[in-house]
Structures are given as C-alpha cells and as structure tokens.
Amino acid sequence: MNILICVKRVPLTGGKITLTDDEQAIQTRHLGFTVSPHEECAAEEAIRLIEAHGGESVVLTLGPAEAEEQLRDMMAIGVDRAIHLVTDGGEWDPQATAAAIVDAIRADGMAFDLILFGNESADAGNYQVAVRVAYALGLPVVNGIKGITADGGNLRCEREVAGGRDIYAVPAPAVVSVLEGINLPRYPSVPGRMRAKRKPLAASEPPRAQPRLEMVRLLLPEGSSKQAEVLGHGPDAAPRVVEILTEIGVI
Amino acid sequence: MSTTLVFMESGVDELSQQAVTFAGQLGGDLATVTFDAAEAYAPAAWAQTLVEVAQQRGAGAVVAPGTDRGNEVLAHVAAKLDQPMSANCMSVTPGDPATVIRMRWGGSLLEEARVHGAPVLLSVAPHAVAATAASDVETVAVSASATAADQVVRVTETVPASSAGVSLADADVVVSGGRGVGSAEGFSVIEELAALLGAAVGCSRAVTSAGWRPHSDQVGQTGTKISPEIYIACGISGATQHMAGCKGAKRLLAINPDGEASIFASADYAVIGDLHEVVPAISAEIRKVRGT
Numbered sequence: 001m002n003i004l005i006c007v008k009r010v011p012l013t014g015g016k017i018t019l020t021d022d023e024q025a026i027q028t029r030h031l032g033f034t035v036s037p038h039e040e041c042a043a044e045e046a047i048r049l050i051e052a053h054g055g056e057s058v059v060l061t062l063g064p065a066e067a068e069e070q071l072r073d074m075m076a077i078g079v080d081r082a083i084h085l086v087t088d089g090g091e092w093d094p095q096a097t098a099a100a101i102v103d104a105i106r107a108d109g110m111a112f113d114l115i116l117f118g119n120e121s122a123d124a125g126n127y128q129v130a131v132r133v134a135y136a137l138g139l140p141v142v143n144g145i146k147g148i149t150a151d152g153g154n155l156r157c158e159r160e161v162a163g164g165r166d167i168y169a170v171p172a173p174a175v176v177s178v179l180e181g182i183n184l185p186r187y188p189s190v191p192g193r194m195r196a197k198r199k200p201l202a203a204s205e206p207p208r209a210q211p212r213l214e215m216v217r218l219l220l221p222e223g224s225s226k227q228a229e230v231l232g233h234g235p236d237a238a239p240r241v242v243e244i245l246t247e248i249g250v251i
Numbered sequence: 252m253s254t255t256l257v258f259m260e261s262g263v264d265e266l267s268q269q270a271v272t273f274a275g276q277l278g279g280d281l282a283t284v285t286f287d288a289a290e291a292y293a294p295a296a297w298a299q300t301l302v303e304v305a306q307q308r309g310a311g312a313v314v315a316p317g318t319d320r321g322n323e324v325l326a327h328v329a330a331k332l333d334q335p336m337s338a339n340c341m342s343v344t345p346g347d348p349a350t351v352i353r354m355r356w357g358g359s360l361l362e363e364a365r366v367h368g369a370p371v372l373l374s375v376a377p378h379a380v381a382a383t384a385a386s387d388v389e390t391v392a393v394s395a396s397a398t399a400a401d402q403v404v405r406v407t408e409t410v411p412a413s414s415a416g417v418s419l420a421d422a423d424v425v426v427s428g429g430r431g432v433g434s435a436e437g438f439s440v441i442e443e444l445a446a447l448l449g450a451a452v453g454c455s456r457a458v459t460s461a462g463w464r465p466h467s468d469q470v471g472q473t474g475t476k477i478s479p480e481i482y483i484a485c486g487i488s489g490a491t492q493h494m495a496g497c498k499g500a501k502r503l504l505a506i507n508p509d510g511e512a513s514i515f516a517s518a519d520y521a522v523i524g525d526l527h528e529v530v531p532a533i534s535a536e537i538r539k540v541r542g543t
C-alpha cells in the first residue's frame with residue numbers, strides 16, 4: 001500500500017496573534033512552526049497502515065524553503081521520503097495549491113493507493129484542497145475521517161456525526177481527509193531524527209497561478225479583551241467561586 | 252438580480268437558517284434547496300444536484316452552512332465547477348469580485364478576501380449572523396443525483412454512539428484541565444468537581460497529546476467547540492487554538508498560578524493559585540453549602 005500525506009507548515013501562535021505591518025501575514029519572528037494536528041495524525045495513520053500492510057509512505061508540502069523542517073519531522077516518525085514544492089512563502093489559494101499537488105503526484109509517478117490530507121489546514125481552513133485533488137485525479141474522496149480499516153481493495157472509513165458514526169466503504173485508490181483523534185501520533189525518537197536527515201527529499205519550484213480566492217489582508221477579531229474579576233488567591237477563593245456559581249444558577 | 256441558492260442541511264436548522272439570513276447580504280432572490288432526509292448522504296451526489304439546480308436557474312451564488320457536510324458538499328460543487336470557494340465567511344459584499352470576511356485559525360484570525368468566480372460559493376461561519384425570519388424565499392425540494400459515479404462514496408451504515416455521561420458540546424457547565432494538572436491521575440480533582448456540578452470534563456491538547464485523556468475530551472480548534480453557561484479552565488495557558496473552542500462559553504473562570512497567563516485576558520473570573528489546592532477547596536465548599 002503506497003500512501004501520500006499532504007501537510008502544511010504553520011506558525012505556533014501561542015496566546016496572542018500579532019500581524020506584520022502590511023497585514024499580509026502573522027508576525028512569526030519569535031515563533032516556532034508545526035503542521036496541523038489533523039495532518040500529524042494523517043502521517044501517523046499512514047505509518048500504521050504501512051506497518052500492517054507494507055508499502056511506502058511519501059510526505060508532500062507546498063511551502064517556503066523552511067518547510068523542509070516539517071518534512072523532516074514527518075520522516076522522523078517513519079515516513080519514507082518527501083516531496084517539497086518550494087514557494088516564496090506567500091499565500092497560495094486552494095485551487096493553485098491543489099493544482100500544484102496534482103502535478104507533483106503525476107510527476108512522481110508512484111501509484112498511490114491512498115492520498116491522505118488533514119480535514120482542514122490549520123491556518124487557512126479552506127476545507128477543499130483534498131476534494132479538488134480527488135476530482136482532478138478522478139478518485140473518490142471522503143472527509144472528516146476518524147477511523148480507517150483497509151480491507152482488500154476497499155477502505156472502511158468512519159466519521160463521527162451527531163449520535164454515532166457514519167460508515168463509508170470507499171474503493172482504493174482514494175483520497176481521505178482525517179481528523180485529530182483518529183490515533184495518537186508517536187513522538188520522533190533520536191535515531192528516527194538521525195535517519196530522517198538522510199531520507200530522500202525531492203524539491204522543485206512549481207509556477208504559481210493567479211489566485212481566485214484572493215487574500216486582501218488579515219485582521220484580528222474585535223478585541224474581547226476582558227478585565228477578569230479576581231475572585232481570590234489559592235483555596236481561600238473557594239467561597240467566592242461558589243457564590244458566583246450559585247448566582248449564575250449552576251449550583 | 253440573480254438567484255442565490257442556499258443548501259439546507261437537514262437536522263441543522265438553526266445554522267441553515269443563519270445561512271439564509273447571510274445569503275440576504277447578496278441582494279438577489281433566495282431559493283433554499285432541501286434534500287430528502289431519508290436518502291443516504293452521498294456528498295458528490297448532493298453536489299451534483301446543487302450544480303444542476305444552480306445551472307437551471309443561472310444562480311449567481313451558492314451558500315451553505317459552515318458545518319462538516321455544508322463545507323464538504325460545497326467543496327464538491329467547487330471542484331465540479333472549477334470555481335473558487337470561500338469557507339466560513341462572516342460577511343459578504345456583493346460585486347465583481349465579491350468581497351468576504353472569512354475565518355482563519357478557527358476564528359482566532361480573520362481575512363478579507365476577493366472571490367473571483369461565478370457562481371460565488373460561500374459557506375457561512377456558525378453564529379456569524381443571527382437567523383432572522385426570511386420572507387419571499389422559494390423552497391426547492393430535490394432528490395440527490397443517482398448517477399453511479401456520484402454514489403461511489405455514500406453512507407452505508409450508521410453505528411449509534413454508546414452515549415455515556417454529559418456530552419461536551421452540549422454541556423451547560425464544562426470543567427477542563429490542562430498541562431497544569433500534571434498527570435492522568437491528577438484529573439481526579441477535575442472529575443470530582445465536574446460530578447458535583449453535573450458538568451462535562453474537558454481538556455487541552457497538551458493533555459490529549461500526553462495520553463492523559465481521550466481526544467473526545469479536547470476543547471479547541473481541532474477538538475470540540477463548547478458553549479456552556481460557564482467554562483472552568485484549570486491549568487490551561489490560553490493558546491489561541493484552545494480559545495477557538497470555547498469562544499461560545501457565556502462565562503470563563505480560569506484557575507492558574509501564573510497571573511500573566513494569556514487565558515486571563517479572555518476570562519470573566521480569575522483564581523490565582525494551584526489547581527490541586529483550589530479545585531478540591533471548591534468541591535468541599537459546594538458540599539458544605541449543600542450540607543452533604
């Protein structure tokens with residue numbers, strides 16, 4: 001079973017987001033970077049499926065040169081090789097992103113049985129790149145998945161809905177987007193990190209199409225910054241807490 | 252003036268109604284599209300039908316609620332038509348191109364964007380607008396496309412949940428613990444307070460990543476979105492991705508020894524202290540006032 005996983009580098013924003021002066025990006029000078037938890041889980045799921053059924057896993061990202069860090073992170077937990085579509089760091093809209101991913105899949109030549117995505121990217125949250133890639137490749141697609149079982153040529157996929165789990169039987173090859181919670185991703189080991197440095201990484205620079213969902217600027221939501229009422233310090237605050245809980249009717 | 256179609260998700264009436272109100276911002280005629288609730292969900296088939304209705308009527312826009320299915324069906328419509336789609340919009344200004352304000356980072360950040368497409372495809376961020384009664388809305392009842400290719404992916408079975416305890420998403424009170432709880436066992440004090448309040452237990456991602464609690468307890472951007480009367484957050488620093496899940500809480504009480512923790516900037520009430528001392532004291536006080 002050959003599996004491709006698509007991940008996107010995003011800043012770890014902490015408690016407060018600050019924008020650059022031109023409002024085109026988050027101020028990241030003091031921040032670390034990561035990928036969405038959904039995508040981390042996609043990589044873990046690929047590794048588990050391959051541990052069980054054999055095959056090769058490949059991680060792909062479209063992002064700046066620095067996104068090699070995220071590709072190495074994914075290889076450190078067990079992904080075999082990487083494809084890096086290098087950009088200048090500016091925002092790519094979902095149609096352009098999907099088109100570049102599709103071109104890269106065709107150019108790579110490997111027959112993937114499964115192409116895994118996060119349900120939505122952490123930053124843009126466009127909810128569509130996976131679906132667009134599936135249509136371009138003529139593959140079935142199912143989203144928001146929290147359980148995958150490979151069963152012959154079919155994938156049994158489970159999705160949480162109000163009151164239970166919907167089951168889909170999807171013929172492979174297929175595109176599946178997953179949600180955090182499908183598994184608990186492993187941490188990279190030190191030998192895993194060493195091995196990741198030597199794993200193959202193919203880099204190329206795709207041409208960028210005109211955006212059709214065009215970002216004009218970023219803005220922070222209206223500040224709901226509150227002045228919290230301090231109910232007390234330590235256990236002595238308990239009676240005041242209970243008064244409040246009683247006032248609002250939950251006791 | 253052209254028509255805007257609104258995809259109505261069955262069982263999600265309030266958010267679908269909000270999508271209708273939002274679609275009113277586009278100006279033209281409104282028509283809601285409702286699928287037969289008895290039909291198995293098949294996203295490509297539902298999208299195909301929406302595409303056909305949109306083409307018959309020369310619709311200028313297709314709007315959906317920003318739910319799992321709303322976003323999914325609209326993404327299929329976008330892929331079928333090769334048109335741009337903007338997910339989780341807060342507002343729209345019609346024009347060529349249309350301009351939207353949309354959510355990024357689960358709502359912790361917003362974006363102004365231009366949508367260069369026709370029809371304009373927009374999903375609506377939950378609770379971005381309040382639903383108002385709409386008049387002059389045409390209703391179109393449809394069955395999903397039966398074409399084999401569109402029915403490859405469909406729900407074949409639904410396994411009911413073994414529902415235990417209070418559901419996090421619907422709870423009136425949520426008591427959460429973060430990394431500050433220190434261990435899986437440390438959650439006993441959180442569970443005790445939650446039981447006394449009839450509350451659901453929540454947690455941060457630091458906790459699920461450590462394996463102390465299941466992901467079903469996680470509040471946040473990639474966890475559950477909650478909207479309780481009060482949210483009691485213990486040992487949680489207040490990362491934007493956590494806060495994206497509890498914006499709907501009416502009140503927030505944070506318990507943390509670090510007076511500078513960013514969670515206090517969103518809190519209504521603060522207790523500065525060690526949760527392992529404060530939380531048991533609150534439980535004891537509740538028992539005292541109840542005389543149990």
Ligand SMILES: Cc1cc2nc3c(=O)[nH]c(=O)nc-3n(C[C@H](O)[C@H](O)[C@H](O)COP(=O)(O)OP(=O)(O)OC[C@H]3O[C@@H](n4cnc5c(N)ncnc54)[C@H](O)[C@@H]3O)c2cc1C
Binds near residue numbers: 122470485506507526
């Ligand atoms: C794309 C993305 C999505 C994410 N989604 C989520 C999500 O859905 N939910 C989520 O929670 N996180 C999410 N995160 C992670 C998030 O960024 C933070 O890392 C996480 O919320 C931190 O959890 P925490 O507050 O428990 O831990 P920390 O940030 O380590 O904070 C621990 C706090 O505990 C306090 N403390 C220590 N000891 C005590 C004590 N004895 N008593 C009381 N307080 C004490 C400390 O002062 C500190 O403030 C996401 C991250 C990314 C990048």
Ligand SMILES: Nc1ncnc2c1ncn2[C@@H]1O[C@H](COP(=O)(O)O)[C@@H](O)[C@H]1O
Binds near residue numbers: 006036060117127
């Ligand atoms: N720049 C990118 N590089 C690689 N994969 C991406 C990129 N952007 C989005 N994706 C993938 O597509 C999924 C959905 O993204 P989105 O449509 O932006 O919500 C993400 O979770 C990733 O798996």
